[in-house]
Amino acid sequence: MRISHKLQRHRESExxxxxxxxxxxxxxxxxxxxxxxxxxxxxxxxxHPQFIDITWNAGGRLSQLSTDLVSTSQSVLGLETxxxxxxxxMPVELIDEALEKAYVSGxxxxxxxxxxxxINAGEWKPCDGGFSYAKDLVRYIRKKYGDHFxxxxxxxxxxxxEESGDDMLIEYLKxxxxxxxxxxxxxxxxxxxxxxxxxRRVREAGINVPxxxxxxxxxxFASFMRRxxxxxxxxPEEFLAKLEPVKDDDQLVRDIGTELISGMCQKxxxxxxxxxxxxxxxxxxxxxxxxxxxxxxxxxxxxxxxDNVMPLPWRKSLHPKRRNETVRPIxxxxxxxxxxxxxxxxxxxxxxxxxFGDSSSPAFGDLDLCGSTLIRQSGKRSLELxxxxxxxxxxxxxxxxxxHGKLKCLPWSDVPxxxxxxxxxxxxxxxxxxxxxxxxxxxxINGAKSSDRVIxxxxxxxxIYQKQYLEFLLPxxxxxxxxxxxxDGTTLTYFxxxxxxxxFSNHPDDAAANAVTWGIFPGREILQPTIVEKVSFLAWxxxxxxxxxxxxxxxxxxxxxxxxxxxxxxxxxxxxVNIVDNDYVSxxxxxxxxxxxxx
Numbered sequence: 001m002r003i004s005h006k007l008q009r010h011r012e013s014e015x016x017x018x019x020x021x022x023x024x025x026x027x028x029x030x031x032x033x034x035x036x037x038x039x040x041x042x043x044x045x046x047x048h049p050q051f052i053d054i055t056w057n058a059g060g061r062l063s064q065l066s067t068d069l070v071s072t073s074q075s076v077l078g079l080e081t082x083x084x085x086x087x088x089x090m091p092v093e094l095i096d097e098a099l100e101k102a103y104v105s106g107x108x109x110x111x112x113x114x115x116x117x118x119i120n121a122g123e124w125k126p127c128d129g130g131f132s133y134a135k136d137l138v139r140y141i142r143k144k145y146g147d148h149f150x151x152x153x154x155x156x157x158x159x160x161x162e163e164s165g166d167d168m169l170i171e172y173l174k175x176x177x178x179x180x181x182x183x184x185x186x187x188x189x190x191x192x193x194x195x196x197x198x199x200r201r202v203r204e205a206g207i208n209v210p211x212x213x214x215x216x217x218x219x220x221f222a223s224f225m226r227r228x229x230x231x232x233x234x235x236p237e238e239f240l241a242k243l244e245p246v247k248d249d250d251q252l253v254r255d256i257g258t259e260l261i262s263g264m265c266q267k268x269x270x271x272x273x274x275x276x277x278x279x280x281x282x283x284x285x286x287x288x289x290x291x292x293x294x295x296x297x298x299x300x301x302x303x304x305x306x307d308n309v310m311p312l313p314w315r316k317s318l319h320p321k322r323r324n325e326t327v328r329p330i331x332x333x334x335x336x337x338x339x340x341x342x343x344x345x346x347x348x349x350x351x352x353x354x355x356f357g358d359s360s361s362p363a364f365g366d367l368d369l370c371g372s373t374l375i376r377q378s379g380k381r382s383l384e385l386x387x388x389x390x391x392x393x394x395x396x397x398x399x400x401x402x403x404h405g406k407l408k409c410l411p412w413s414d415v416p417x418x419x420x421x422x423x424x425x426x427x428x429x430x431x432x433x434x435x436x437x438x439x440x441x442x443x444x445i446n447g448a449k450s451s452d453r454v455i456x457x458x459x460x461x462x463x464i465y466q467k468q469y470l471e472f473l474l475p476x477x478x479x480x481x482x483x484x485x486x487x488d489g490t491t492l493t494y495f496x497x498x499x500x501x502x503x504f505s506n507h508p509d510d511a512a513a514n515a516v517t518w519g520i521f522p523g524r525e526i527l528q529p530t531i532v533e534k535v536s537f538l539a540w541x542x543x544x545x546x547x548x549x550x551x552x553x554x555x556x557x558x559x560x561x562x563x564x565x566x567x568x569x570x571x572x573x574x575x576x577v578n579i580v581d582n583d584y585v586s587x588x589x590x591x592x593x594x595x596x597x598x599x
Contacts, residue, residue, distance in 0.1 A: 001080060002150035003109045004182040006050050007210050007276060019269050021047075021277045021297055022082075022212075023288065026055040027065045032378045033283075034065065038337070039408070040285050041077055042415065045315075047292065048299055050276065053082035053111055053185075056098075067098055071105035075319040076340045081107050082152065086115030087137055091129035099141065103148065106320045111152040111185060112137040112176075135176045142180035153181040155211075157189055157198040158233045166198075170205050183209050185278055188216035188227065190260075191234045192267040199273035213268055216280045217287035218257025221247035254287060262294035269295075310457045312529045313517055325351035330469060330516055330530050331540035331578070333440055334413040337376065338543060374547045375411050379554045386411065388555065390562040395570075396432040403428055411551050412439055412544060419454045424468070427592040431472070434599045439544070439576070440471040442516070444584050450519060457529075462521035468581040469516050469532070470591050473574045478598050479504070482577075485594050491583040492590060495537050496575045499545045503538070504575075510534045516580055532580055541576050 001009075010020055023044060028034050041052065054069045066083065073079045083102050085095065102110065114134045126132040131140065138151050153176040156169055173184070184207075189195050199211055218224045221243055228235050239260055246252040268274040277297075279288040292298050310316065314328055315336060322340075332339030343351075375382060385407065389395050401407045403425060408416045421428065423443040431438055443466065448455055450462035457464065474482060474496065486492050488506050493514065496504040507514070517530035552567035581590050 001108065002182070003051055003080070003082060003152065004150050004210060006080065007183075010050070011275065019275050019277060019295075019297060020050045021279060021292060022049045022051045022053065024053050024055065024214075024278060024280045025069070025283055027057050027069060028283065032381055034069070035376050035378075035381075037069070037283055038072065038077070040283065041073060041079065044281075044285055044289075045077060045079055046299075047289065049079070051080040051082055051109065053084060053109075053278075056084035056086050056113070056115070067101040067105075070102055070107050071319075072337070074106045075317050075322065075344070076315070076337050078315045078318055080109070080318065082109035082111055082150075083107055084111045084113060085137065085141075086113045087126060087131040087134065088115030089127050089130075090115075091127055092131075092140075093129070095130075095137070095140070096144075099145065099149075103145065104320075106318050108148060109150045109152065110141060111154070112141060112181070113154055135172075135179045138176055138181050139179040150182045151180060152183045152185050152212075153177070155184045155186045155202075157186055157195045158191075158231075166201075170202060170207075173202065174205055174207055177207050177209055181209065183212060185212045186214045187233075188214050188231055188280060189233050190216075190228065190239055190264065191236050192264045192271075194234060195268065196271045196273060199271065203273070210276065211273060212276050212278045213265075213274055214280055215261065215265060215277050215291070217254075217261060217282075217284075217291055218243070219254050219282070219284065219287050220250050221253050224253070224257065254290070258287065258290040258294055262291050265291065265295055312527075313455075313457045314529070321346065321348045322351060324348060326527065326529055327351070327513075327531055328529065329536035329540065330442070330532055331440065331471070331537060333442075333530075334415050334417075335543075337414060338374065342539070342543075374543060375550050375554075376414055377409070379557065382411070382551070382554055383558060385409070388558075388560045388563045390566055392435050392437070392566070395437055395566070396435055399432045399437055400429055403432070411547050422454075424589075424592075427589065431592065431595060434596075436595055436598065437473040438470065439473065440469070440578075442466055442469045444468040444581065446584050450521065458519045458527060459521045459524065462519050464519050465517070465584055467514075467516045467584045468591055469578065470595075471576070471578040472595075473570065474577045474598075476573050476575060479575065481598060485597055486579075490590070491586075492579055492581055492594070494577060494579040495532075495534060496577040497538065497541045498575045499541075499571050501538070501541075503534075505534070507534070514580060514582075532578060537578060544576055545571055 007020065010016060025037060025041065028037050052073060054066055054073070056066050070081050070083045073081045085098055112134050131137050134153055138153060141149055141151055153173070155173050159166055160169060195213060202211065216227060224243065242256050242260065243253055246256060265277055279291065281288050312326070314333065317325060317340065328339065377385060386398055389398065398407065398410060402410050402413065402417060405417065421441060421443060424441060428438050428441060445455060445464055445466040448464045450456050450458045450464055451460060452464070455464060476498065479496070483504065486494060486506065493507050494505060495507065511534065513531040513533040515528035515531050518526055518528040520526055548567055548571050552564050555563035555567065579591055583590070
């Protein structure tokens with residue numbers, strides 16, 4: 001949704017008295033930095049920002065990363081995203097390419113900027129075939145894409161190094177609005193009085209679009225002074241008087257800085273000119289979250305419960321091709337990035353409501369769609385996170401640490417575990433202690449309220465159901481025992497497959513999709529958003545064993561032969577198994593009782 005429309009909708013809502021906020025992130029320089037940023041953005045999603053924006057790095061690899069970040073935040077994280085776009089080093093051909101990528105990803109918001117001069121380039125100059133001013137870029141976007149994009153522009157409440165007259169800057173701002181801009185985001189500042197007086201003059205000039213103040217948290221005294229000097233902005237005496245005496249204590253600087261910035265923000269909100277705050281995160285989260293907490297803007301128990309509940313049990317994508325997506329296989333529950341990548345080539349009508357797909361789908365073919373590596377950590381970071389396991393006990397201990405929250409990810413699980421598994425957590429730990437390595441799971445749920453803050457999803461006044469599900473590694477030596485215990489006359493159904501693609505199953509119809517999560521809501525059809533079925537499980541099996549192989553290769557490259565041997569044993573001598581207890585009513589713990597017989 002366009003930012004101006006989101007802000008208008010909020011103003012017209014029952015919660016209109018509560019200000020809104022957004023976050024800015026910049027493009028990291030390394031692949032591990034990108035991974036860390038995705039994790040941070042995912043955590044900050046929980047604060048319910050109205051949108052995020054991604055800065056633009058003109059030219060070269062980083063500009064490609066800008067569009068990749070925008071696409072991922074829209075498609076995987078479900079975050080409304082605004083893409084910066086500058087005139088610096090950008091001929092029309094590159095601008096067209098960036099806009100097309102934003103359009104295809106579902107992004108509907110562009111912050112159109114002239115941009116700064118490249119480092120060591122002296123004064124700013126337009127490139128051949130490019131634009132000289134932000135207003136030209138605004139006019140071009142509006143002419144080419146009509147009303148698809150909301151277009152934001154920058155403003156400078158305390159002046160600009162290249163223009164001494166404040167009145168002239170407001171006149172330039174009016175020109176950008178007249179060319180089709182929809183909202184304003186300002187440069188950072190620390191003097192609320194200067195900003196409020198500037199807002200008054202902007203409104204008097206006939207500019208009536210939303211004014212969004214850019215808020216820079218204070219994290220250290222040196223960075224605070226450096227940024228203020230670089231932007232040539234005024235620092236109030238109160239700020240200096242409180243921060244200078246503690247300038248060598250970063251913790252105190254951040255705490256006092258949070259108090260000062262929060263007070264400044266409250267003054268802005270009280271002025272009547274501002275209803276939305278835009279925080280420059282510098283790709284960090286703590287300082288921004290502290291400010292929002294101090295202002296009382298973070299969601300809590302007093303907020304509308306349903307506003308904090310997901311529409312589906314997995315993060316809904318904002319990509320236009322995925323708007324009709326209502327079903328996902330449970331196997332990618334904790335690997336949403338690779339799942340979205342593997343289904344990115346599907347057309348809009350290939351996200352079905354019942355039968356999941358077919359083997360001709362690209363989702364079940366090219367693993368290269370997931371990027372150059374299936375483990376979303378660098379080789380060095382992998383060693384730091386998961387060390388060098390040399391026994392199955394070492395692997396099980398890693399999983400147990402993940403279950404306890406000591407690890408935020410595993411090679412096959414990109415996202416942290418949530419509290420949904422709490423009812424079966426002791427059983428999962430026991431299984432791993434007995435060397436049954438668990439990969440994925442969900443507990444039985446029989447009619448929980450859809451508004452439940454842990455497991456709730458979907459419309460209000462509904463009820464949620466889940467079948468108990470477990471995915472784990474089984475030694476081939478115990479396969480016959482497992483098959484004998486499960487049998488054919490129980491409520492349990494399973495698929496088991498090895499790396500050579502040999503499949504064992506007791507499903508009555510291998511082609512059928514087994515819904516393992518569903519919801520019942522007033523006046524609606526039953527929703528069945530999470531399933532188990534054979535074709536997608538075989539696709540996941542391919543990915544899972546590739547993950548083990550990549551993990552093994554990292555050990556080989558780092559001279560860890562015992563770890564290489566262990567991973568090869570997992571690949572050669574273990575099956576990947578999923579099992580569903582279709583009796584979601586019984587209080588019996590059937591799956592775990594069965595697996596205990598394998599100890």
